[in-house]
Amino acid sequence: VEVIGDGQVVTSVKALNKTTNEEIDIPATGFFVAIGHKPNTDIFKDFLELDQTGYIKNIPGTSKTNVAGVFVGGDAADHVYRQAVTAAGTGCMAALDAERYLASMD
Ligand SMILES: Cc1cc2nc3c(=O)[nH]c(=O)nc-3n(C[C@H](O)[C@H](O)[C@H](O)COP(=O)(O)OP(=O)(O)OC[C@H]3O[C@@H](n4cnc5c(N)ncnc54)[C@H](O)[C@@H]3O)c2cc1C
Structure with a gap:
């Protein structure tokens, strides 16, 4: 208060x-201030596989989730590093994976 x-x-x-x-x-x-320990991912819980804390699960080494065409980057999927630079890196991976996914479609 x-x-x-x-x-x-x-x-x-x-x-x-x-x-x-x-x-x-x-x-x-x-x-x-100790914030940011629980990812704000509740809106995805009915669609994407989350771990016990709420982090979105990705296929290791990729940004792929359990749903084809849905990719994840940043702290929403990272309970280990949670840094700006790692979030930017995995965000870039998600963008590239999304671009390749779209390019592979008819
Ligand atoms: C107190 C604190 C200090 C930190 N210090 C450092 C540091 O010194 N160095 C460092 O590298 N990292 C630091 N970090 C970590 C860094 O801030 C994060 O790793 C980084 O911001 C993660 O980026 P992100 O894009 O994954 O998530 P975020 O930056 O959290 O971005 C998520 C965005 O999604 C938005 N959002 C949420 N829900 C919805 C919704 N339903 N609809 C639309 N938008 C939504 C949010 O408003 C937010 O803008 C710190 C974090 C905290 C909390």
Whole structure:
């Protein structure tokens, strides 16, 4: 809800328990954002094969998914590296695989 400080350093964090709606103050001397650990792939769960955490499964070494003509790149399929440069690389792989897929069709 709020990061509280004394004007110089963090002193506590106000948190909301979403189950009980109770607000609590947690004494703290630092605040670190830890986001991006669960991929935002729920919209694909009825169409593509995902792993237990929600990462889209690809055929190793390719950007191919379990559905022909659907390719994946970036963090949505990468639970190991999750970096901008690796996302760009696998995004490029997905673009090339998509282009080749389209070129192979009549
Ligand atoms: C806090 C933090 C710090 C990081 N620091 C670094 C760093 O220092 N160096 C580094 O290399 N990497 C860093 N990363 C990782 C890097 O940001 C990611 O690896 C990279 O952005 C992944 O790119 P992406 O295109 O796969 O996904 P994203 O950049 O997450 O792009 C996905 C896009 O899809 C959009 N989207 C989601 N759902 C939908 C929808 N339903 N419809 C349409 N659009 C949708 C999102 O809005 C977003 O724009 C950091 C990540 C975090 C969270």
